[in-house]
Amino acid sequence: xxxxxxxxxxxxxxxxxxxxxxxxxxxxxxxxxxxxxxxxxxxxxxxxxxxxxxxxxxxxxxxxxxxxxxxxxxxxxxxxxxxxxxxxxxxxxxxxxxxxxxxxxxxxxxxxxxxxxxxxxxxxxxxxxxxxxxxxxxxxxxxxxxxxxxxxxxxxxxxxxxxxxxxxxxxxxxxxxxxxxxxxxxxxxxxxxxxxxxxxxxxxxxxxxxxxxxxxxxxxxxxxxxxxxxxxxxxxxxxxxxxxxxxxxxxxxxxxxxxxxxxxxxxxxxxxxxxxxxxxxxxxxxxxxxxxxxxxxxxxxxxxxxxxxxxxxxxxxxxxxxxxxxxxxxxxxxxxxxxxxxxxxxxxxxxxxx
Amino acid sequence: xxxxxxxxxxxxxxxxxxxxxxxxxxxxxxxxxxxxxxxxxxxxxxxxxxxxxxxxxxxxxxxxxxxxxxxxxxxxxxxxxxxxxxxxxxxxxxxxxxxxxxxxxxxxxxxxxxxxxxxxxxxxxxxxxxxxxxxxxxxxxxxxxxxxxxxxxxxxxxxxxxxxxxxxxxxxxxxxxxxxxxxxxxxxxxxxxxxxxxxxxxxxxxxxxxxxxxxxxxxxxxxxxxxxxxxxxxxxxxxxxxxxxxxxxxxxxxxxxxxxxxxxxxxxxxxxxxxxxxxxxxxxxxxxxxxxxxxxxxxxxxxxxxxxxxxxxxxxxxxxxxxxxxxxxxxxxxxxxxxxxxxxxxxxxxxxxx
Numbered sequence: 001x002x003x004x005x006x007x008x009x010x011x012x013x014x015x016x017x018x019x020x021x022x023x024x025x026x027x028x029x030x031x032x033x034x035x036x037x038x039x040x041x042x043x044x045x046x047x048x049x050x051x052x053x054x055x056x057x058x059x060x061x062x063x064x065x066x067x068x069x070x071x072x073x074x075x076x077x078x079x080x081x082x083x084x085x086x087x088x089x090x091x092x093x094x095x096x097x098x099x100x101x102x103x104x105x106x107x108x109x110x111x112x113x114x115x116x117x118x119x120x121x122x123x124x125x126x127x128x129x130x131x132x133x134x135x136x137x138x139x140x141x142x143x144x145x146x147x148x149x150x151x152x153x154x155x156x157x158x159x160x161x162x163x164x165x166x167x168x169x170x171x172x173x174x175x176x177x178x179x180x181x182x183x184x185x186x187x188x189x190x191x192x193x194x195x196x197x198x199x200x201x202x203x204x205x206x207x208x209x210x211x212x213x214x215x216x217x218x219x220x221x222x223x224x225x226x227x228x229x230x231x232x233x234x235x236x237x238x239x240x241x242x243x244x245x246x247x248x249x250x251x252x253x254x255x256x257x258x259x260x261x262x263x264x265x266x267x268x269x270x271x272x273x274x275x276x277x278x279x280x281x282x283x284x285x286x287x288x289x290x291x292x293x294x295x296x297x298x299x300x301x302x303x304x305x306x307x308x309x310x311x312x313x314x315x316x317x318x319x320x321x322x323x324x325x326x327x328x329x330x331x332x333x334x335x336x337x338x339x340x341x342x343x344x345x346x347x348x349x350x351x352x353x354x
Numbered sequence: 355x356x357x358x359x360x361x362x363x364x365x366x367x368x369x370x371x372x373x374x375x376x377x378x379x380x381x382x383x384x385x386x387x388x389x390x391x392x393x394x395x396x397x398x399x400x401x402x403x404x405x406x407x408x409x410x411x412x413x414x415x416x417x418x419x420x421x422x423x424x425x426x427x428x429x430x431x432x433x434x435x436x437x438x439x440x441x442x443x444x445x446x447x448x449x450x451x452x453x454x455x456x457x458x459x460x461x462x463x464x465x466x467x468x469x470x471x472x473x474x475x476x477x478x479x480x481x482x483x484x485x486x487x488x489x490x491x492x493x494x495x496x497x498x499x500x501x502x503x504x505x506x507x508x509x510x511x512x513x514x515x516x517x518x519x520x521x522x523x524x525x526x527x528x529x530x531x532x533x534x535x536x537x538x539x540x541x542x543x544x545x546x547x548x549x550x551x552x553x554x555x556x557x558x559x560x561x562x563x564x565x566x567x568x569x570x571x572x573x574x575x576x577x578x579x580x581x582x583x584x585x586x587x588x589x590x591x592x593x594x595x596x597x598x599x600x601x602x603x604x605x606x607x608x609x610x611x612x613x614x615x616x617x618x619x620x621x622x623x624x625x626x627x628x629x630x631x632x633x634x635x636x637x638x639x640x641x642x643x644x645x646x647x648x649x650x651x652x653x654x655x656x657x658x659x660x661x662x663x664x665x666x667x668x669x670x671x672x673x674x675x676x677x678x679x680x681x682x683x684x685x686x687x688x689x690x691x692x693x694x695x696x697x698x699x700x701x702x703x704x705x706x707x708x
Contacts, residue, residue, distance in 0.1 A: 019687040024705040063461045085464020091695045099689045107417045109449045110439020119690035155699035186700045333373040335453045336473035341445045345509035346540045351378040
């Protein structure tokens with residue numbers, strides 16, 4: 001018994017761990033477009049049962065360099081949380097601006113059932129969520145997406161909109177041409193027509209959907225009012241913390257604004273520029289058919305995305321369901337599991353007697 | 355470059371992980387009594403710089419079966435949090451009532467620097483904290499401790515009080531004689547005189563210190579007023595959540611009450627039985643010399659322990675400092691670290707080309 005505790009901890013003590021390497025293997029096994037589309041189904045399914053979730057504001061620890069956040073949620077059966085940092089100065093120092101990991105646990109006994117990297121997974125779920133929103137809000141038969149900001153999110157968004165919304169063309173612009181070149185290279189075999197543009201104005205020309213995903217800008221104005229024609233769907237990703245916005249306020253005033261969770265978006269999203277009671281529409285109500293999304297051809301719809309805990313939960317739930325299918329995980333000996341729960345000390349004391 | 359990402363992720367991507375097996379090895383390498391005494395030094399050092407810590411209430415997700423909590427804190431340089439569950443019905447189903455794990459991270463860039471099991475570590479830090487409190491509050495030259503409740507915390511507490519406070523005798527009582535027998539067996543070579551008692555009254559006879567660490571009781575009365583003579587120090591461990599207390603209210607009214615963090619203890623500790631403005635003394639103020647602890651020989655002192663985030667932080671900080679000394683950890687590939695932070699997609703895409 002004692003030896004088996006060490007060399008072969010009981011099944012109860014083990015928690016599946018998906019490392020970065022494993023996550024890359026999962027993406028490459030399933031294929032990024034398929035995986036994003038499948039995560040989109042999980043995100044949509046969880047938006048459809050919105051009322052079942054405990055929705056807690058993030059727990060943030062702010063410092064002068066950045067923020068570390070815990071984002072917990074629960075559907076009553078499964079509990080999940082994500083640890084995520086945001087440090088704008090990291091990139092210049094050779095670190096990632098955002099890194100993340102997450103946990104799922106059983107509500108009935110509190111035992112973790114999954115521990116996973118979430119830097120890559122967050123990129124996948126953010127793109128999946130944008131595509132779910134666009135499926136309900138963008139003009140029917142949208143084929144062209146303008147993308148302003150060609151950083152870490154760019155390719156994930158492009159693939160999500162191809163797979164879930166059905167676009168066939170992306171028009172790319174970034175203030176740094178090297179970022180655009182990187183995206184062109186990475187999308188070479190995606191099946192998308194990729195057009196490089198010299199300005200934001202050029203990128204949005206002829207597009208039915210505009211995605212803004214710039215980073216490291218404080219209250220920038222990526223899009224101005226004159227760039228936005230009628231009937232456009234705007235997928236605003238980059239404005240996601242206090243003091244960080246991408247769109248001119250006049251665009252917001254012309255748009256119907258759809259958000260994940262109003263209490264969080266009013267602090268972090270584009271709508272931090274508006275009054276606290278400015279009317280916004282909760283995305284889950286559109287997905288569940290309680291409210292209408294796009295109703296006219298010339299309406300401007302805006303998804304003011306900041307990322308919400310339920311989306312991380314959906315993505316973790318998806319990964320848990322892929323463990324057997326892909327086999328890309330290891331078991332971590334994370335939970336002490338003495339034969340007699342009252343004998344924790346004895347377990348430690350006798351661990352190496354043999 | 356690409357192959358090295360997978361087979362040998364950069365140092366930045368790796369986070370040291372202390373599994374249950376590694377934690378047991380660390381305890382056995384250092385020795386439980388020494389390790390508890392060393393953790394006590396870290397706990398005491400952090401109580402001395404109390405003002406430096408961000409003190410957030412726990413973030414709790416309650417269900418009918420139990421609770422899952424996140425306990426974050428930060429000293430401005432290092433951030434830490436613990437995940438811990440409490441499920442009273444778990445033991446009957448073959449699971450641990452409490453399991454835990456924790457993380458330390460750098461505040462300046464948000465990168466995790468330690469991921470560790472904390473079921474065993476919490477037992478060590480709880481005992482260490484009790485001993486630190488008793489060092490400042492118990493009668494000088496206390497030699498005998500009565501222990502009511504001989505479950506998972508019992509031996510850790512006994513060793514902590516021997517090592518840090520200097521007791522030489524423990525008097526054990528539990529409603530289940532098997533629990534007491536287990537503790538007697540585990541303490542056989544501890545150097546303590548261990549006396550088995552048939553009642554709580556017998557266990558406290560002649561003791562200068564009384565430790566109550568019962569579990570799974572809702573508002574029980576382990577100690578009644580007539581059992582408590584003058585001059586006693588009470589170390590009350592078991593009452594640590596709403597609706598869970600161990601001491602009769604009359605004992606509280608006769609005692610000077612010392613607590614970790616009043617906003618949390620008023621909800622979770624023995625003092626949930628008292629008015630919200632009942633005077634209590636913050637332990638850190640005694641440790642730092644700002645307030646007096648024990649002032650007379652016949653005073654009853656009560657440490658109403660519930661466990662606070664800074665203590666977990668201290669314990670994790672200690673473990674991080676033992677990594678090199680003991681070598682008992684593995685590196686987890688937890689953080690995505692592309693050569694170009696904007697090229698997360700390319701990292702994933704090219705991961706298995708070679």
